[in-house]
Amino acid sequence: MPLDEHLFRREYGRxxxxxxxxxxxxxxxxxxxxxxxxxxxxxxxWSLRGVPDNPQAWLMTTARNRALDVIRRQxxxxxxxxxxxxxxxxxxxxxxxxxxxxxxxxxxxxxxxxMFACCDPRLPERxxxxxxxxxxxxxxxxxxxxxxxxxxxxxxxxxxRAKAVLATSRRxxxxxxxxxxxxxxxxxxxxLYLLFNEGYHGASxxxxxRADLCQEAMRLTALLLGDPRCATPATHAxxxxxxxxxxxLPARVDDAGKLVALSEQDxxxxxQQLIADGLALLDLAATGPDLxxxxxxxxxxxxxxxxxxxxxxxxxxxxALYDRLMRLEPSxxxxxxxxxxxxxxxxxxxxxxxxxxIPDRDRLSAYPFYFAALGELExxxxxxxxxxxxxxxxxxxxxxxMERRYYADRLALCGAGAxxxxxxxxxxxxxxxxxxxxxxxxxxxx
Amino acid sequence: xxxxxxxxxxxxxxxxAEQQQRTLEKWWAWMADLDERGLLANPGLPLEDxxxxxxxxxxxxxxxxxxxxxxxxxxFIVVAADDLDAACExxxxxxxxxxxxxxxxxxxxxxxx
Numbered sequence: 001m002p003l004d005e006h007l008f009r010r011e012y013g014r015x016x017x018x019x020x021x022x023x024x025x026x027x028x029x030x031x032x033x034x035x036x037x038x039x040x041x042x043x044x045x046w047s048l049r050g051v052p053d054n055p056q057a058w059l060m061t062t063a064r065n066r067a068l069d070v071i072r073r074q075x076x077x078x079x080x081x082x083x084x085x086x087x088x089x090x091x092x093x094x095x096x097x098x099x100x101x102x103x104x105x106x107x108x109x110x111x112x113x114x115m116f117a118c119c120d121p122r123l124p125e126r127x128x129x130x131x132x133x134x135x136x137x138x139x140x141x142x143x144x145x146x147x148x149x150x151x152x153x154x155x156x157x158x159x160x161r162a163k164a165v166l167a168t169s170r171r172x173x174x175x176x177x178x179x180x181x182x183x184x185x186x187x188x189x190x191x192l193y194l195l196f197n198e199g200y201h202g203a204s205x206x207x208x209x210r211a212d213l214c215q216e217a218m219r220l221t222a223l224l225l226g227d228p229r230c231a232t233p234a235t236h237a238x239x240x241x242x243x244x245x246x247x248x249l250p251a252r253v254d255d256a257g258k259l260v261a262l263s264e265q266d267x268x269x270x271x272q273q274l275i276a277d278g279l280a281l282l283d284l285a286a287t288g289p290d291l292x293x294x295x296x297x298x299x300x301x302x303x304x305x306x307x308x309x310x311x312x313x314x315x316x317x318x319x320a321l322y323d324r325l326m327r328l329e330p331s332x333x334x335x336x337x338x339x340x341x342x343x344x345x346x347x348x349x350x351x352x353x354x355x356x357x358i359p360d361r362d363r364l365s366a367y368p369f370y371f372a373a374l375g376e377l378e379x380x381x382x383x384x385x386x387x388x389x390x391x392x393x394x395x396x397x398x399x400x401x402m403e404r405r406y407y408a409d410r411l412a413l414c415g416a417g418a419x420x421x422x423x424x425x426x427x428x429x430x431x432x433x434x435x436x437x438x439x440x441x442x443x444x445x446x
Numbered sequence: 447x448x449x450x451x452x453x454x455x456x457x458x459x460x461x462x463a464e465q466q467q468r469t470l471e472k473w474w475a476w477m478a479d480l481d482e483r484g485l486l487a488n489p490g491l492p493l494e495d496x497x498x499x500x501x502x503x504x505x506x507x508x509x510x511x512x513x514x515x516x517x518x519x520x521x522f523i524v525v526a527a528d529d530l531d532a533a534c535e536x537x538x539x540x541x542x543x544x545x546x547x548x549x550x551x552x553x554x555x556x557x558x559x
Contacts, residue, residue: 048521
């Protein structure tokens with residue numbers, strides 16, 4: 001029997017969440033060890049014998065028994081520990097029954113609760129995302145570090161500190177207490193948005209595009225949508241953003257592993273089902289008075305999705321949406337994107353003027369897309385020398401080979417003459433889709 | 447053709463959930479390949495870590511019969527091959543080496559000389 005492609009990753013989050021609910025957040029480490037152990041056992045047993053009829057129940061029973069063993073030993077060592085006794089009893093009550101339809105429902109709830117627990121307001125946003133990757137997606141410390149352009153030791157420390165913070169509340173976050181859910185929901189949405197962006201155009205040292213991170217973000221967002229308390233218009237809008245961006249992923253990297261600009265993408269490779277899903281979600285998001293940044297971003301993505309080819313893009317509508325986004329969530333990054341949209345609507349001179357008018361643009365000085373945008377607009381205005389300086393700057397700030405190669409290609413073409421319009425269009429993709437993400441993630445520039 | 451037992455020893459328990467699943471898939475691919483080539487005489491069985499050794503004239507029972515964890519046999523299969531060299535060549539394709547383990551290849555004694 002074949003396995004779902006990412007079964008282990010998905011089940012890991014469920015196991016850790018359920019065991020943490022049973023044994024308490026202060027036993028998160030125990031839950032992680034037990035889940036890890038269950039996968040080791042599965043690897044040994046299943047490699048020779050194939051998959052059991054109900055792999056989820058097999059894993060849950062194995063992990064739970066492992067946790068109980070450890071707790072029994074601890075109890076004997078401590079001599080007397082009534083709270084563990086309690087955990088043990090509760091744990092036994094939670095014996096998973098293979099065909100119990102409530103089991104999967106309960107586990108879904110557990111994952112949701114863990115998601116909210118990870119988004120503890122005492123933790124920085126990036127740490128919340130890292131926790132989600134590790135606890136809910138089964139990423140190793142190394143994999144988590146790679147996704148954040150961070151060192152292994154530093155990530156380990158960060159995660160350790162974060163788990164110590166979580167462990168101060170013994171009970172797993174209770175989503176039944178609705179006032180808390182409402183308060184913390186924006187943080188959960190934000191973390192999922194960042195996780196998606198990390199995959200769509202992240203800071204990984206190896207590659208700019210990590211489709212698996214996008215998938216994980218979409219899977220967890222679907223869980224939010226499945227809960228009536230969490231399925232708000234903003235959550236629908238967030239899901240729409242993800243669908244409409246993910247639809248373009250198949251066309252974003254070519255067979256040689258190079259980033260492909262929006263203007264050059266083979267739009268027949270866009271996932272029409274995801275576009276349809278995204279538009280339907282955007283409709284659902286349009287109920288009630290709330291208008292969030294997610295709504296506006298989804299609307300921008302919808303305009304791109306609706307354009308049969310790049311030159312048919314409605315730049316006027318996109319500029320109007322960026323005006324709106326500036327009112328909702330003003331930041332130099334949004335302003336820069338708006339300037340790029342204006343350049344595409346009205347020409348590079350207007351675009352450059354808009355960039356120069358950004359009041360706090362000095363906060364963009366460490367970010368490659370800013371210089372890439374300047375380079376393209378200067379080049380398009382006929383200032384090849386100025387453009388080349390900007391591109392070299394962008395290369396020096398690039399975070400992975402894919403990105404640096406992209407800027408190097410732009411640099412090489414700069415001053416070559418006839419294709420300047422094309423170059424401007426290429427830049428659009430890069431600036432729009434990457435820049436905002438990266439900058440927004442850094443509290444320093446917000 | 448003779449038959450050989452492959453004893454899988456000391457695979458390390460490392461890696462993320464995703465890596466474990468990829469490793470599992472490699473095992474299945476390897477086993478399926480052996481099967482397709484008609485070399486898998488018996489798909490074997492996995493073994494638990496736990497166990498006991500009963501030894502000595504007094505039949506004393508010892509927990510954990512194993513010298514060291516790295517020597518632990520965690521499963522076996524039976525493979526058909528022309529000779530020990532050929533069997534070892536087959537063993538070299540086993541994914542266990544990526545997990546830090548090894549394969550012990552032992553000929554099964556024939557019933558007729």
